[in-house]
Amino acid sequence: EVRLVESGGGSVQPGGSLRLSCAASGFNFSTYSMNWVRQAPGKGLEWVSYISGSSSTIYYADSVKGRFTISRDNAKTSLYLQMNSLRAEDTAVYYCTRDFYGDYDYWGQGALVTVSP
Amino acid sequence: DVQMTQSPSSLSASVGDRVTITCRASQSVSRYLNWYQQRPEKAPKLLISAASNLQSGVPSRFSGSGSGTEFTLTISSLQPEDFGTYYCQQTYNTPPWTFGQGTKVEI
Numbered sequence: 001e002v003r004l005v006e007s008g009g010g011s012v013q014p015g016g017s018l019r020l021s022c023a024a025s026g027f028n029f030s031t032y033s034m035n036w037v038r039q040a041p042g043k044g045l046e047w048v049s050y051i052s053g054s055s056s057t058i059y060y061a062d063s064v065k066g067r068f069t070i071s072r073d074n075a076k077t078s079l080y081l082q083m084n085s086l087r088a089e090d091t092a093v094y095y096c097t098r099d100f101y102g103d104y105d106y107w108g109q110g111a112l113v114t115v116s117p
Numbered sequence: 118d119v120q121m122t123q124s125p126s127s128l129s130a131s132v133g134d135r136v137t138i139t140c141r142a143s144q145s146v147s148r149y150l151n152w153y154q155q156r157p158e159k160a161p162k163l164l165i166s167a168a169s170n171l172q173s174g175v176p177s178r179f180s181g182s183g184s185g186t187e188f189t190l191t192i193s194s195l196q197p198e199d200f201g202t203y204y205c206q207q208t209y210n211t212p213p214w215t216f217g218q219g220t221k222v223e224i
Binding site: 044050095103107108 | 149151153155160161162163166167172204206208211212213214215216217218219
């Protein structure tokens with residue numbers, strides 16, 4: 001059974017940092033690309049970042065470029081999102097998703113990040 | 118960036134109704150179009166990929182069609198468990214891979 005479990009969410013002040021983790025199991029993690037997708041309270045879905053299986057290809061949304069860093073550890077079957085210089089508009093539930101040739105076929109339960117003074 | 122626009126933004130329908138949601142892209146995305154269902158307080162779930170490929174385990178009352186810039190998601194006979202918000206997403210070419218704003222379906 002495929003499982004994705006996010007952790008590391010919480011409350012932080014503007015300008016602060018937070019690191020999200022996504023523990024994956026039930027599939028050959030290293031052969032799949034992964035994404036982070038976020039959803040602000042009461043809003044729609046926003047793609048945030050992508051990483052290929054080997055970490056050779058990485059993309060970011062313009063809204064987080066230069067502040068967020070995606071990475072993965074295939075030995076630990078884990079995906080990460082390092083978030084620096086956080087802003088109020090980064091407040092959202094962050095989902096990790098498995099990427100099957102562009103299809104986000106499995107999603108984690110989400111991790112809430114709240115940025116407020 | 119490719120903009121995705123869904124219509125309607127919300128709808129109310131009865132059990133057994135046929136429901137159609139439209140998704141329009143600001144430029145051609147070929148058939149790189151996915152549909153997701155999100156129930157309240159839950160993670161999204163992939164329903165349809167590549168415009169019309171029904172995912173395993175998804176009821177056959179769901180179907181998708183279209184290519185280029187116009188796509189539709191159809192629920193042939195609405196069931197009580199189909200309430201929630203539906204999103205389209207394009208995954209054509211290079212990022213950002215954008216979502217529509219969502220269509221809220223109320224029973």
